[in-house]
Amino acid sequence: GCPTEFEVKTALALMYYREKAVDWAVLEVGLGGRLDATNVVDAEVAVITNIGLDHTDRLGDTLEAIAGEKAGIIKPGCSVVTGAVEPALEVILETAERVGASSFTLVPPGITPRHTPGLPGAYQRINAAVAEAVVFALCDRGVHVRDSAVAEGLALARLPGRFQIVDGDPVVILDGAHNTEAAEALATALRERYPDQSITLVFGMMARHNLTGVANALFPLASRVVATQPDDPGALPVDRIADDCARMGVPCTSIHSPAEAFAEALRITPAEGVIVVTGSFYLLGDLKDALGTAAARPYNET
Structure with a gap:
């Protein structure tokens, strides 16, 4: 059938990144993960922030089923970072082991990030800790990111429409x-x-x-x-x-x-x-x- 609007936009974005010779790009999944247009990319790092009951008509009506769809972004040799909790966590961990992920980092609930985020709300502190874990995963892959840049990025982050x-x-x-x-x-x-x-x-x-x-x-x-x-x-x-x-x-x-x-x-x-x-x-x-x-x-x- 014809591509969806999101699939067309994803293709255009990937073409633009290639044209600009982007070294690293952060791609946000549109829906789920396993069958999402963004999953054509062999990601170096797969990030699953949390799992909730949303889009149950498309992804399944249990946390485990939705976690299975989201875990579909995990590729062989990639680093996995997640802030998920049980029962979704078990599904993500099992997928990472089965697929052959190179590393697995769990960011537990209630963790305090190293740097204070500019975004308000306790959940944004958890998101900041996940972002810091992603930076560490990139560093393990030879990407040098200055700690001051991480601190500045988190402090200046803005997200319209979220608190x-x-x-x-x-x-x-x-x-x-x-x-x-x-x-x-x-x-x-x-x-x-x-x-x-x-x-x-x-x-x-x-x-x-x-x-x-x-x-x-x-x-x-x-x-x-x-x-x-x-x-x-x-x-x-x-x-x-x-x-x-x-x-x-x-x-x-x-x-x-x-x-x-x-x-x-x-x-x-x-x-x-x-x-x-x-x-x-x-x-x-x-x-x-x-x-x-x-x-x-x-x-x-x-």
């Missing part, structure tokens, strides 16, 4: 969390950074994702929820979100338009409070104009 802080009264947090694991990470970061503030959730997501898991992680933190729908045919109806709010006893207002929902959140949230826009990257995109130029600065620099 992105937009200063104001109230503060606005943009996070595209759309599965249970991402929502739990967001909830942990909110408790850590804003333990006493009143939180308004502007929440909308796609129907293909697990509302219950995300709601259970985030809704209990909210003083109120403004339910909305991303501008996409696959968006979850607002009444489904309202039903989950009612189940948890969280006050909810339903407004179909994302821009109007955000305006309502600004109206009802106290100046010392926090507005969290979450549930879908589509929703963040819909609100780009409403957020204005403030969102162009990815993170609070203080």
Whole structure:
């Protein structure tokens, strides 16, 4: 059949890297790993950060099955770095042994990275530790990376749409969390950074994702929820979100338009409070104009 858009973009990227004679490139898998377009590359280092229940219709409905798909990026002789935990870890380790990986580095949960990352949230500290482990794996392969460059890179890293802080009264947090694991990470970061503030959730997501898991992680933190729908045919109806709010006893207002929902959140949230826009990257995109130029600065620099 015809190649997908992602396959075409991957091919174009690889051609561009060849044209520019790139020495090293970091390729992020689009979906899964084993059958992903990026897996045509014989990678020197295979990195699997963590395993969560997402895209279960394509990758399988257990952590072990999804881990098997992601472990498909491991090639003979490559170095493997992972932050996965059981039961996914066992699958990844078995694959590395069977395929013949040259080394295996496990980054355990709760580890403190050598260098402080500029990205907020406990999960970003784990990601930073994984990145440092990748640098060590590259050094073992003869690539010289200055420690000061690692420190600077982690300190200056920015990731729009992941606990992105937009200063104001109230503060606005943009996070595209759309599965249970991402929502739990967001909830942990909110408790850590804003333990006493009143939180308004502007929440909308796609129907293909697990509302219950995300709601259970985030809704209990909210003083109120403004339910909305991303501008996409696959968006979850607002009444489904309202039903989950009612189940948890969280006050909810339903407004179909994302821009109007955000305006309502600004109206009802106290100046010392926090507005969290979450549930879908589509929703963040819909609100780009409403957020204005403030969102162009990815993170609070203080």
